[in-house]
Amino acid sequence: MASVQAPSRTRVLMQGNEAIFEGALAAGMRFYAGYPITPSTEIAELASERLPKVGGRFIQMEDEIASMAAVVGASLAGRKSMTATSGPGFSLKQENLGYAIHGDIPCVVVNVQRMGPSTGLPTSPAQGDMQQARFGSHGDYGIIALTPSSVSEAYYLTIRAFNLSEQFRVPVILLADEVIGHLREPVALPEASEIDAVERRKPALPKGEHKPFRPDDKGVPTLPNFGDGYRFHVTGLIHAEDGFATSNPKLVDKAVRRLTNKLMDNIDEIYQAEQRDIAEADIVVFAYGGTARSAQRAVRMAREKGLKVGFYRPITIWPFHDEMVRQAIAGKKAVIVPELNLGQMAREVERVAHGTTNVIPLTKVNGEILTPAEILAAIEGVR
Amino acid sequence: MPHIWCPGCGHGIVMQALVRAIHQVGLDQDKTVIVSGIGCSSRASGYMDFDTIHTTHGRALAFATGIKMANPELNVIVMTGDGDASAIGGNHLIHAARRNIGITCICLNNNIYGMTSGQFSPTTPDCALATTAPYGNIDPAFNLCNLVQAAGASYVARGTAMQARMLEKYIANGLRNDGFSFIEAIDQCPTYFGRKNKMGDPYAMMKRQGELSVPASKASAMTAEELVGKHVVGELWSKPRPEYAKSYDKVIEKAQGGAR
Numbered sequence A: 001m002a003s004v005q006a007p008s009r010t011r012v013l014m015q016g017n018e019a020i021f022e023g024a025l026a027a028g029m030r031f032y033a034g035y036p037i038t039p040s041t042e043i044a045e046l047a048s049e050r051l052p053k054v055g056g057r058f059i060q061m062e063d064e065i066a067s068m069a070a071v072v073g074a075s076l077a078g079r080k081s082m083t084a085t086s087g088p089g090f091s092l093k094q095e096n097l098g099y100a101i102h103g104d105i106p107c108v109v110v111n112v113q114r115m116g117p118s119t120g121l122p123t124s125p126a127q128g129d130m131q132q133a134r135f136g137s138h139g140d141y142g143i144i145a146l147t148p149s150s151v152s153e154a155y156y157l158t159i160r161a162f163n164l165s166e167q168f169r170v171p172v173i174l175l176a177d178e179v180i181g182h183l184r185e186p187v188a189l190p191e192a193s194e195i196d197a198v199e200r201r202k203p204a205l206p207k208g209e210h211k212p213f214r215p216d217d218k219g220v221p222t223l224p225n226f227g228d229g230y231r232f233h234v235t236g237l238i239h240a241e242d243g244f245a246t247s248n249p250k251l252v253d254k255a256v257r258r259l260t261n262k263l264m265d266n267i268d269e270i271y272q273a274e275q276r277d278i279a280e281a282d283i284v285v286f287a288y289g290g291t292a293r294s295a296q297r298a299v300r301m302a303r304e305k306g307l308k309v310g311f312y313r314p315i316t317i318w319p320f321h322d323e324m325v326r327q328a329i330a331g332k333k334a335v336i337v338p339e340l341n342l343g344q345m346a347r348e349v350e351r352v353a354h355g356t357t358n359v360i361p362l363t364k365v366n367g368e369i370l371t372p373a374e375i376l377a378a379i380e381g382v383r
Numbered sequence B: 001m002p003h004i005w006c007p008g009c010g011h012g013i014v015m016q017a018l019v020r021a022i023h024q025v026g027l028d029q030d031k032t033v034i035v036s037g038i039g040c041s042s043r044a045s046g047y048m049d050f051d052t053i054h055t056t057h058g059r060a061l062a063f064a065t066g067i068k069m070a071n072p073e074l075n076v077i078v079m080t081g082d083g084d085a086s087a088i089g090g091n092h093l094i095h096a097a098r099r100n101i102g103i104t105c106i107c108l109n110n111n112i113y114g115m116t117s118g119q120f121s122p123t124t125p126d127c128a129l130a131t132t133a134p135y136g137n138i139d140p141a142f143n144l145c146n147l148v149q150a151a152g153a154s155y156v157a158r159g160t161a162m163q164a165r166m167l168e169k170y171i172a173n174g175l176r177n178d179g180f181s182f183i184e185a186i187d188q189c190p191t192y193f194g195r196k197n198k199m200g201d202p203y204a205m206m207k208r209q210g211e212l213s214v215p216a217s218k219a220s221a222m223t224a225e226e227l228v229g230k231h232v233v234g235e236l237w238s239k240p241r242p243e244y245a246k247s248y249d250k251v252i253e254k255a256q257g258g259a260r
Helices: A016-027 A041-050 A064-076 A087-102 A130-135 A151-168 A178-182 A249-264 A291-304 A322-329 A346-353 A372-380 B011-025 B041-047 B060-070 B082-088 B090-099 B144-151 B164-176 B190-196 B202-212 B244-257
Strands: A010-015 A029-034 A057-060 A080-085 A107-115 A121-125 A144-146 A171-177 A184-189 A233-235 A273-276 A283-286 A309-314 A316-318 A334-339 A358-363 B032-036 B051-054 B075-081 B103-109 B155-160 B181-186 B213-215 B231-238
Touching: A010 A016, A010 A151, A016 A029, A016 A041, A016 A080, A016 A107, A016 A151, A016 A171, A016 A178, A016 A184, A029 A041, A029 A064, A029 B060, A041 A057, A057 B060, A057 B244, A064 A080, A064 A087, A064 A107, A064 B060, A064 B090, A080 A087, A080 A151, A087 A107, A087 A130, A087 A171, A107 A151, A107 A178, A121 A178, A130 A144, A130 A171, A130 A316, A144 A151, A151 A171, A151 A184, A171 A178, A233 B041, A283 A291, A283 A322, A283 A372, A291 A309, A291 A334, A291 A372, A309 A322, A322 A346, A334 A346, A334 A372, A346 A358, A358 A372, B011 B041, B011 B075, B011 B103, B011 B164, B032 B041, B032 B060, B041 B051, B041 B075, B060 B075, B060 B082, B060 B090, B060 B103, B060 B244, B075 B082, B082 B090, B082 B103, B082 B144, B090 B103, B090 B144, B103 B164, B144 B155, B144 B181, B144 B231, B155 B164, B155 B202, B164 B181, B164 B231, B190 B202, B202 B213
Parallel strands: A029 A057, A029 A080, A080 A107, A107 A171, A144 A171, A233 B051, A283 A309, A283 A334, A334 A358, B032 B051, B032 B075, B075 B103, B103 B181, B155 B181, B213 B231
Antiparallel strands: A010 A184, A107 A121, A144 A316, A273 A309, B155 B231
């Protein structure tokens, strides 16, 4: 993804949710189905007002489940589609999200995380849905989840979310948190000509010859759109390359593994992380989303005190890049993982550390953000 | 043609009525999408040569709403069952009807959850036996047509597999209606509902459908007691209302022409 700043761009003060919506529009999103839920509702409201102005279509569905279904239907009918929600709605969407994953159907689902579990604290920040974003639906599959740390990044990452979704024909979760969702910061908006929006591939072969679920060499199939004359079948049952259900063990194995492999085999195209001062560091702080803002400050404060501290910020949360993280933490005294949850990404770092680096989770689940001082204290506390 | 339906199942008859209706009305095969949920009836989408999608249980109308809203030029048809449409899918049925969105919904009502081997559904009659009602069903049955009409559908009809030609006519009129059309097709599950309740062979079940049918014109002169256990068949409601996707076209016009 290209750098965020360009001198000629107009700078607009925006709310995070607004930036997400504007990014989606810039990426070519032209269908939104959703349901009001704090702290994401602003996205639906903006969509209802702005989408029809550009010929897009908005519908407020009767519930979260229906919203996800409508997004999937609209995507199959050829529109770049999205919805936004928070924890309780994200839980409801899992079945139909799994349907989209299994059907190689592009879409973007924004989860502006609130404090959970259950109704939780609707207006307080948390990062409690990180594992759910990866494993929320049943069965084995792969998914892409991105997490912005600033309002500007929320704009550009939403464009990237749509691009990855169309390119790999997979739902992409944009995991914001209530901090980023409701923060206001300037965004340097690109000119329309600067926006690189990926369009989904069209079948090269005519009906009869084209197999809708035959993967290319990256593992991505080229589904037609409904109404293009291909008259093809989409199902949630495990299916063969022609789209029809199969229980042939060889084909089932191939179909299921492909859903994970299409992302893992292409992880370097998908993955992004910000790394600073890692090589010389004794301690690495691994932080993401809104918490990365406090972490960044804490790392700077620590370095000013002469401590050799590096900073690793995953922008792509899923897939998790085992190799890149392993390299970043190898030989370090400690890696501190501050999160607004009980160690959901810390457990991933621990997994790749495999006991060779001390992983120190810094967890906070009281509805408040982690402060630079708290993170600095953890850095200074490393023995 | 390989399919999963039992010998004597009524779903094949209803599917055929749909295909004949599509042909009669002259819909473009390339611009017609069949959306189904989960259940024996929902397998129909895999047996027809259109753009077809076999979705999640109860959610066919929600997927269909997305398809229709994204491309209103498409003819969107939903095949669903009594459990799929009125139990787990009840909310989506109500709202699709309320919106009067341009979808033709055919509900294949065999009064049972056949795919999962015979549990009772919201349309299973009082006192009937089912695998989850071994002492007799105490759940009162929905009148699906009344429900959908009250929710706002612009075309509502009920037919039976026994009277397949009438069913074809209702489906064709439903396809022609610009709005939410609901056609309840009473058909038979001889394997589970029929056997459990000793209803005889498939033909006996179909014959009974005919015997219990009362045309709407006659039903209006009958009392509630006289109608117990009967199916009121015919075109029960036909009243045009603004179609939802078209109403949204007007929203687009307003947004693009308006002051804001």
